[in-house]
Amino acid sequence: xxxxxxxxxxxxxxxTGNVTFSKESLSGGAFTATxxxxxxxxxxGKRFEVTIRFAxxxxxxxxxxxxxxxxxxxxxxxxxxxxxxxxxxxGLLTATPSSASFGSVPLGMSNSQAVELxxxxxxxxxxxxxxxxxxNFTLVGLKMPVVLAPGETIGCTLVTTPVxxxxxxxxxxxxxxxxxxxxxxxxxxxxxGTYSSPAPATIP
Numbered sequence: 001x002x003x004x005x006x007x008x009x010x011x012x013x014x015x016t017g018n019v020t021f022s023k024e025s026l027s028g029g030a031f032t033a034t035x036x037x038x039x040x041x042x043x044x045g046k047r048f049e050v051t052i053r054f055a056x057x058x059x060x061x062x063x064x065x066x067x068x069x070x071x072x073x074x075x076x077x078x079x080x081x082x083x084x085x086x087x088x089x090x091g092l093l094t095a096t097p098s099s100a101s102f103g104s105v106p107l108g109m110s111n112s113q114a115v116e117l118x119x120x121x122x123x124x125x126x127x128x129x130x131x132x133x134x135x136n137f138t139l140v141g142l143k144m145p146v147v148l149a150p151g152e153t154i155g156c157t158l159v160t161t162p163v164x165x166x167x168x169x170x171x172x173x174x175x176x177x178x179x180x181x182x183x184x185x186x187x188x189x190x191x192x193g194t195y196s197s198p199a200p201a202t203i204p
Contacts, residue, residue, distance in 0.1 A: 003088075004055035011068065011077055012047035019072045028064015030056045031081055036068070056085025091125030093148070094118050102160045104192045112159045119148035127154075133172040136160055178202045 013019045021040040026033050034051045042048065056062055061084055068077040095117055102111045119125045128145045132138060142156035173179060183196040 004053050005083070006051055006053040009050045009052055009066065009079055010047055011042070011050065013042040013044055013072075015072065016044050018043055019070050021068050021070045023067075023069040025067040025069075026064070027066075028062060028081060030054055030062040030083060030085070031064045031066075033066050052079075052081060054081070054083040056083065059085050059087050061085075090121045091119060091123045091148075091150075092121030093125050093127070094120045100158055104186050105160060106186050110159055110161045112157050115156050115158055116153050117142075117148070117156065118153040119150055122150050124149055135169060135171050173203045175203050 019042045021036060021042065022038060024033070024036050024038065032053045032055070034049075036050070040048075050066065050068075052066060054062070062082065064081045066079050066081065070076070095115055097113075097115070100113045100115070102113065105111045117127070125148045126145055127142070127148065130139050130142060130144065138159045138161075140157050140159060142154070146154060148154060170179070170181075178200055179202075180198045180200045182198050185193045
C-alpha cells in the first residue's frame with residue numbers, strides 16, 4: 001500500500017480497414033487507465049497502448065476490468081485485471097508496560113520499574129535518543145543508539161526519586177501553556193498526607 005504498479009495493454013488493428021473506438025469502460029476502484037480521446041480511429045497495421053495502474057489503499061485482493069468498444073468485427077476488447085494489496089514494511093516500537101505507577105515513595109528514597117521495548121514491526125528500528133519529561137524520573141540501562149530487528153526486545157529501567165526540600169522545578173513545561181500543581185508529603189514510613197489546594201501557573 002502507498003505505492004503503485006503499472007502495465008501496458010497493447011491494442012493492434014490487424015485488419016484491412018479503420019477501426020473506430022467509441023467507448024472506454026473501467027471497473028475496479030484500485031485501478032486507473034489512460035483515457036482515450038473518443039472517438040479514436042486506429043488505422044490498419046497501427047497499434048496503441050493503454051497504461052493501467054494499480055494503487056490499492058488497503059490490504060487484500062482486488063479485481064477489475066477494462067473494456068473498449070469498437071466497430072471492429074470482434075467488437076469489444078476486454079481485459080480482466082487482478083492485484084493484491086499488501087501492508088508496507090515498517091518499524092514499530094512498543095513498550096511494556098505502556099504506563100508506570102510508582103505509588104507513594106518516601107522523600108529521598110527511590111523506586112524503579114522494568115520496561116521492555118519491542119520492535120513489533122517488519123523492519124529494523126533504531127533507538128537513537130530518549131527524553132524523560134520530568135526531573136523526578138530517570139531512564140537507565142539503555143545504551144543508544146541501539147538497533148532492534150523485527151521481533152527483538154530490549155530491557156531498561158525507569159527510576160523515580162521524589163524531590164526533597166521545599167523547591168521544585170518542572171523542566172517539561174511549554175511556553176504559553178497553563179499548568180496546575182498540588183503539593184503533598186510522604187513521611188519516612190511511606191504515609192502520604194493530603195494534597196494542597198491546586199495552584200495554576202501560566203508559563204510566559
